[in-house]
Amino acid sequence: MVMMMTAVTISLKPLYAVIEIPSDSSLADAVETLSKRMILSAPVRNVDAPEDASWIDRYLGIVEFAGIAMWLLHQSEVAAHGTAVSAPGLSISGLAAKLGSFKFRRSASGINDRAGSEAAATSANSGTEAAASVSGSFFQSLISSDFYKNTKVGDISGSFRWAPFLALQTSDSFLTMLLLLSKYRMKSLPVVDLGEGKIENIITQSAVVHMLAECVGLPWFESWGTKKLSELGLPIMKPYRIIKVKEDEPVLRAFQLMQEKGIGGLPVVDGSGKKAIGNISVRDVQYLLTAPEIYKDYRSITAKDFLTAVRKYLHNHREPSAILQEVISCKRDETIKDIILRLDSAKIHRIYVVDEDDGVEGVITLRDIISKLVHEPRHYFGDFFDGVVPLPENSRV
Numbered sequence: 001m002v003m004m005m006t007a008v009t010i011s012l013k014p015l016y017a018v019i020e021i022p023s024d025s026s027l028a029d030a031v032e033t034l035s036k037r038m039i040l041s042a043p044v045r046n047v048d049a050p051e052d053a054s055w056i057d058r059y060l061g062i063v064e065f066a067g068i069a070m071w072l073l074h075q076s077e078v079a080a081h082g083t084a085v086s087a088p089g090l091s092i093s094g095l096a097a098k099l100g101s102f103k104f105r106r107s108a109s110g111i112n113d114r115a116g117s118e119a120a121a122t123s124a125n126s127g128t129e130a131a132a133s134v135s136g137s138f139f140q141s142l143i144s145s146d147f148y149k150n151t152k153v154g155d156i157s158g159s160f161r162w163a164p165f166l167a168l169q170t171s172d173s174f175l176t177m178l179l180l181l182s183k184y185r186m187k188s189l190p191v192v193d194l195g196e197g198k199i200e201n202i203i204t205q206s207a208v209v210h211m212l213a214e215c216v217g218l219p220w221f222e223s224w225g226t227k228k229l230s231e232l233g234l235p236i237m238k239p240y241r242i243i244k245v246k247e248d249e250p251v252l253r254a255f256q257l258m259q260e261k262g263i264g265g266l267p268v269v270d271g272s273g274k275k276a277i278g279n280i281s282v283r284d285v286q287y288l289l290t291a292p293e294i295y296k297d298y299r300s301i302t303a304k305d306f307l308t309a310v311r312k313y314l315h316n317h318r319e320p321s322a323i324l325q326e327v328i329s330c331k332r333d334e335t336i337k338d339i340i341l342r343l344d345s346a347k348i349h350r351i352y353v354v355d356e357d358d359g360v361e362g363v364i365t366l367r368d369i370i371s372k373l374v375h376e377p378r379h380y381f382g383d384f385f386d387g388v389v390p391l392p393e394n395s396r397v
Helices: 002-007 027-037 065-080 095-099 114-122 124-132 137-143 146-150 153-159 174-181 205-213 219-225 251-261 282-290 303-316 336-346 366-371
Strands: 041-045 059-064 188-193 198-204 265-269 276-281 350-354 360-365
Touching: 027 041, 027 065, 027 146, 027 153, 027 282, 041 153, 041 198, 059 065, 059 153, 059 188, 065 153, 065 251, 065 282, 137 282, 174 188, 174 205, 174 366, 198 205, 205 336, 205 366, 219 336, 251 265, 251 276, 251 282, 251 303, 265 303, 265 360, 276 282, 276 303, 276 350, 282 303, 336 350, 336 366, 360 366
Parallel strands: none
Antiparallel strands: 041 059, 188 198, 265 276, 350 360
């Protein structure tokens, strides 16, 4: 399997031109571009780079909807304590007074270490209380502020450039792509044209799910895909380790947990703490910036309120979104092929494993699926990642 994946090279052709965001765009303009184009992230082009710059100097990184929102919330908190570092030419001394304070915690590297996770657990109550104090009008005030309208994307590059800015070439193998998206935890991968020095395509996790679904019927896929989840050791995570929020908890607590734990989504469960009533992913934070008016009547936005308000908004605007769907779930006795096809149909890359009473007892992500499909040959990347990206739990190498 590994030898075959190594032989297959990446030959994806872009369906659309890659949308770039100039580094001198304001956060407001960047959010508007992402929203209008219906994309969740885009490469940031360094406007100060010379014309003959290589691709690595031409781009600052990839900025995401979620990254902008989280940075703004973080700034409101540090401003409250007088420790925020202003962007060039900007003052945020009055930000906390105008917007209030939101407890937000993030490790310096962007990836939490064990000590950080333990500290997050001990401070959960205080974080939840602070998140609960944020009313629906908070976000209306936030996006109407001069700080939001004047801060440049380039000013916050430190918040999205902490990780290696890795890119693929069309000559790279399918295995390289799968390993970077799974074991090395990249969210998406730009494909660069070295001759032009530009990003010509971006491979997302959803695109990889679709690529796997397209392999249904091929001999190698059928021999693997017909195995049951339990045979493959899925789900990997133990039930007691599932990160979730109850329906009456503040929705900002959900986004806090995603950031603290380094996960892309979590289930919203009912009062019993067992049955999922919805799913919130990190991409859903975009609705706090693009449609703040839908929360204006809420004194505090709970996870259930958030799901209800966003679903109503999307339904009225006839906008497709995974958040409109019922919770996508499966049972342990289903096959991996069934799961891949369901993920592809729903345009998601996370599914919850439930018991006979529909209680959540596990979660399976694209990274989990890939980990059961391929493994990294010895010395495949050499020492490139040593000390750069921490290996995930249950790593096979």
